[in-house]
Amino acid sequence: MYEVISNELIAPGIHRIEVRAPRIAAARLPGQFVIVRRGEGDERIPLTIADADTQAGTITLIIQAIGEGTEKLAAIEPGGGIRDVAGPLGMPTGIEKVGKVVCVGGGVGTAVLFPLAKALADAGNHVTAIIGARSEEFAMLRDELAEFCDEVIVTTEDGSLGIKGFVTAALGEIIEDPARRPEAIYAVGPVPMMAAIAEQTRPSGIHTIVSLNPIMVDGTGMCGGCRVTVGGEIKFACVDGPEFDGHLVDFRELATRQQAYCDDQHCRLADATAQTGPEDDA
Amino acid sequence: MSDQELTPKERMAIERTSMPEQDPARRATNFEEVNFGLDEESAVREAKRCLMCKTRQCVDGCPVALRIPEFLEAVANRDFNTAAEILRVDNALPATTGRVCPQEVQCEEVCVRGKKGDPVAIGWLERFVADWAAENLPNPAPPDKKTAFSVAIVGSGPSGLTAAGELARMGHSVTVFEALHDSGGVLRYGIPEFRLPKRIVDAEVACLESLGVKFEFNVIVGKTITVSQITDEFDACFIGNGAGLPMFLNVPGENLKGVYSSNEYLTRVNLMGAYKPDSPTPIATGNTAVVFGGGNTAMDSVRTAKRLGSKRAVIAYRRSRAEMPARNEEIHHAEEEGIEFMLLVSPLEIFGGDDGWVKSVRLQKMELGEPDASGRRRPVPIAGSEFVLEADILVVAIGTRANPLLTAACPELKLNKWGNIETDENQMTSIPGVFAGGDIVRGGATVILAMGDGKRAAGAIDQYLRTK
Ligand SMILES: Cc1cc2nc3c(=O)[nH]c(=O)nc-3n(C[C@H](O)[C@H](O)[C@H](O)COP(=O)(O)OP(=O)(O)OC[C@H]3O[C@@H](n4cnc5c(N)ncnc54)[C@H](O)[C@@H]3O)c2cc1C
Ligand SMILES: Cc1cc2nc3c(=O)[nH]c(=O)nc-3n(C[C@H](O)[C@H](O)[C@H](O)COP(=O)(O)OP(=O)(O)OC[C@H]3O[C@@H](n4cnc5c(N)ncnc54)[C@H](O)[C@@H]3O)c2cc1C
Numbered sequence: 001m002y003e004v005i006s007n008e009l010i011a012p013g014i015h016r017i018e019v020r021a022p023r024i025a026a027a028r029l030p031g032q033f034v035i036v037r038r039g040e041g042d043e044r045i046p047l048t049i050a051d052a053d054t055q056a057g058t059i060t061l062i063i064q065a066i067g068e069g070t071e072k073l074a075a076i077e078p079g080g081g082i083r084d085v086a087g088p089l090g091m092p093t094g095i096e097k098v099g100k101v102v103c104v105g106g107g108v109g110t111a112v113l114f115p116l117a118k119a120l121a122d123a124g125n126h127v128t129a130i131i132g133a134r135s136e137e138f139a140m141l142r143d144e145l146a147e148f149c150d151e152v153i154v155t156t157e158d159g160s161l162g163i164k165g166f167v168t169a170a171l172g173e174i175i176e177d178p179a180r181r182p183e184a185i186y187a188v189g190p191v192p193m194m195a196a197i198a199e200q201t202r203p204s205g206i207h208t209i210v211s212l213n214p215i216m217v218d219g220t221g222m223c224g225g226c227r228v229t230v231g232g233e234i235k236f237a238c239v240d241g242p243e244f245d246g247h248l249v250d251f252r253e254l255a256t257r258q259q260a261y262c263d264d265q266h267c268r269l270a271d272a273t274a275q276t277g278p279e280d281d282a
Numbered sequence: 283m284s285d286q287e288l289t290p291k292e293r294m295a296i297e298r299t300s301m302p303e304q305d306p307a308r309r310a311t312n313f314e315e316v317n318f319g320l321d322e323e324s325a326v327r328e329a330k331r332c333l334m335c336k337t338r339q340c341v342d343g344c345p346v347a348l349r350i351p352e353f354l355e356a357v358a359n360r361d362f363n364t365a366a367e368i369l370r371v372d373n374a375l376p377a378t379t380g381r382v383c384p385q386e387v388q389c390e391e392v393c394v395r396g397k398k399g400d401p402v403a404i405g406w407l408e409r410f411v412a413d414w415a416a417e418n419l420p421n422p423a424p425p426d427k428k429t430a431f432s433v434a435i436v437g438s439g440p441s442g443l444t445a446a447g448e449l450a451r452m453g454h455s456v457t458v459f460e461a462l463h464d465s466g467g468v469l470r471y472g473i474p475e476f477r478l479p480k481r482i483v484d485a486e487v488a489c490l491e492s493l494g495v496k497f498e499f500n501v502i503v504g505k506t507i508t509v510s511q512i513t514d515e516f517d518a519c520f521i522g523n524g525a526g527l528p529m530f531l532n533v534p535g536e537n538l539k540g541v542y543s544s545n546e547y548l549t550r551v552n553l554m555g556a557y558k559p560d561s562p563t564p565i566a567t568g569n570t571a572v573v574f575g576g577g578n579t580a581m582d583s584v585r586t587a588k589r590l591g592s593k594r595a596v597i598a599y600r601r602s603r604a605e606m607p608a609r610n611e612e613i614h615h616a617e618e619e620g621i622e623f624m625l626l627v628s629p630l631e632i633f634g635g636d637d638g639w640v641k642s643v644r645l646q647k648m649e650l651g652e653p654d655a656s657g658r659r660r661p662v663p664i665a666g667s668e669f670v671l672e673a674d675i676l677v678v679a680i681g682t683r684a685n686p687l688l689t690a691a692c693p694e695l696k697l698n699k700w701g702n703i704e705t706d707e708n709q710m711t712s713i714p715g716v717f718a719g720g721d722i723v724r725g726g727a728t729v730i731l732a733m734g735d736g737k738r739a740a741g742a743i744d745q746y747l748r749t750k
């Protein structure tokens with residue numbers, strides 16, 4: 001059992017929880033994730049390690065409750081436990097001092113972005129964070145990001161905070177301004193957002209790194225369920241990623257594979273009763 | 283039948299027993315075990331078929347050299363205690379090997395009785411005694427004398443479990459590090475419930491726990507901790523992390539929805555329980571399932587697809603029936619369950635619909651040419667023979683390779699060109715005190731070979747520790 005130390009609501013439906021996992025806290029690097037299982041019989045759910053405290057032996061997870069698995073996790077009270085926490089998984093981000101970087105987070109992607117932005121700032125980069133949210137209350141982590149970022153820009157769809165519109169508008173202004181043009185862009189969020197940013201930066205060739213979140217099972221390279229096409233090659237996001245060169249990713253394929261289990265589209269038997277078997281003839 | 287000594291002639295007169303099993307039509311809709319197991323009378327009668335040969339060819343046929351004649355004699359005498367004791371010493375997971383060993387190419391292939399007629403059903407008897415022992419004997423107690431040595435085991439597949447058990451019996455403190463949330467390796471996530479019920483794996487693990495073996499799950503060696511951290515903390519280490527990296531076909535369309543590696547397909551169903559109606563883990567189902575491959579993994583996948591409701595469940599294999607590496611019993615059971623065998627075909631391209639789901643696959647017919655490196659005749663494409671087969675589910679079961687997760691984080695470990703760990707005849711790797719065995723050393727092999735490695739390594743580790 002991995003003890004949950006705290007659980008705090010940081011935006012509607014978005015929880016920040018701290019979990020005791022000393023080995024993972026000691027080993028993790030920015031960009032890595034864990035796979036957690038709430039209890040016996042539950043799903044394995046990949047979650048980015050948003051932060052870690054080696055001294056206390058804890059890791060921080062930021063969870064958006066969007067389905068059965070994440071809702072169960074978000075509901076754990078402090079003092080409660082998670083049965084399984086496995087990690088750190090994935091390749092750590094290659095953190096270098098490159099000069100100016102822009103980190104773009106959309107929705108809960110901001111949580112994934114947070115440790116990257118922090119590590120990039122620690123490495124001496126000039127970091128601009130752009131966070132995109134539906135409205136003010138969803139614009140999470142902006143104070144935390146402001147602690148180490150040189151600039152934090154917020155865009156909201158309804159204009160309730162910062163710039164009204166999408167992150168691409170704010171990013172466009174930066175990349176078109178020769179004085180602000182970054183050496184690298186990190187984009188994490190919904191697939192359409194990452195795809196749009198990759199298209200936006202393609203003409204200028206600015207190095208654009210995205211963090212992919214395909215459906216995963218084991219997270220150790222064993223199942224191949226997380227495969228994505230990058231530069232025409234099959235990669236396993238859990239071991240080769242989750243970060244890839246955005247200009248090489250097949251986002252259409254990723255988007256359709258992510259939907260495989262939505263709305264029961266995976267139940268493709270013509271005769272739905274076939275699965276229940278014949279009458280008991282005992 | 284009398285319990286007195288039988289003459290060879292009387293022994294020869296006994297016919298091989300048959301295995302009681304679930305009716306094929308019925309079992310193709312459930313995940314319960316296919317074979318029910320022998321009853322006591324049939325087991326004793328079957329054991330009496332053994333001629334107690336001086337040459338002991340059967341023993342040579344078994345990779346762990348189980349003392350088969352002594353074992354069978356004990357069963358014939360209804361002395362199940364002695365039979366169980368022989369199994370305990372020679373074979374760490376008899377309830378498993380009795381069910382999944384490819385007996386027809388091992389112990390039973392060379393059994394003298396097979397020369398004229400049917401070999402003694404050694405595997406079934408092994409299973410019978412192991413199941414009897416699980417029901418009637420207490421779990422083993424930890425050894426009285428403990429040594430001061432500690433050993434780490436990486437991976438809880440058959441090789442790791444065997445090494446753990448042997449080392450614990452020798453009095454060493456044993457900790458097993460397992461990447462997944464549960465034990466057993468392929469026994470848990472690969473081989474389906476209908477062939478190897480998970481209670482068998484649970485029982486084997488419970489025995490190890492009562493011997494004092496500690497299990498730590500969710501520890502991915504190479505990620506959570508490294509091999510060098512292990513060697514700092516423990517006196518020796520055994521690596522049995524298997525060969526779990528799935529191979530794909532490398533044909534267009536392989537990333538369509540509904541195309542699975544057998545590892546993913548079976549893991550969802552077995553480890554995550556996707557076959558149970560209340561499981562949160564989904565699995566795609568469809569009217570026609572096509573599985574590529576001809577080994578045990580392919581048979582397990584296609585029979586699983588049938589059980590999940592596919593009306594048509596097809597094995598598509600590029601060689602002929604004779605080259606199929608699967609156990610005979612599985613092929614036979616699959617046929618009984620209505621699995622279709624499409625032989626000498628190879629996939630060229632997978633097609634999908636606008637919805638991104640697989641719809642069909644284009645196959646090419648093959649013929650057998652010259653033998654290849656494996657000694658099997660190489661399949662050669664027949665020009666102009668392409669055809670399209672409709673499919674809603676495709677499972678790729680063409681083999682696995684070594685997973686580099688652990689070895690990439692341990693560059694000192696010497697590997698061969700396929701990424702498998704190199705060992706000496708004592709299973710020791712290029713790092714002193716670090717041993718390895720099972721699929722990570724051999725490439726995809728068998729349960730009993732993995733166990734044999736675990737056992738040999740345990741002996742060598744004990745030696746190593748005592749002379750350290
Ligand atoms: C490497 C990685 C890191 C991640 N980090 C975080 C994180 O830090 N915080 C966080 O809240 N989430 C993160 N996710 C996404 C998270 O794993 C999924 O939201 C979760 O698995 C959904 O499980 P569920 O049972 O709650 O929802 P389900 O009932 O399974 O699904 C609900 C909805 O979410 C969609 N969905 C399911 N799995 C995924 C997925 N992997 N990616 C995108 N959509 C999905 C489904 O299609 C469905 O529409 C990460 C995913 C990956 C692969
Ligand atoms: C579907 C299927 C059916 C089969 N049927 C048969 C059969 O009928 N008869 C037969 O004899 N053989 C069969 N085999 C082959 C047999 O199962 C394997 O040869 C055997 O399991 C190998 O044992 P192992 O101990 O080497 O590894 P595995 O059983 O592969 O176990 C390795 C374990 O190590 C863990 N691990 C991996 N990496 C790490 C890491 N970095 N850190 C910690 N833990 C790690 C894995 O999670 C796993 O639990 C089958 C294989 C499959 C896939």
Ligand code: SF4
Pocket residue numbers: 343344345346347348350373379380383384385388389390404405408730
């Ligand atoms: S372990 Fe396998 S090969 Fe050996 S006797 Fe038992 S069934 Fe036969």
Ligand code: SF4
Pocket residue numbers: 331332333334335338339340341350351354392393394395402404
């Ligand atoms: S070869 Fe067959 S008959 Fe002879 S001892 Fe072995 S099992 Fe018995």
Ligand code: FES
Pocket residue numbers: 215216217218219220221222223224225226227236237238239
């Ligand atoms: S999640 Fe299974 S290989 Fe990546």
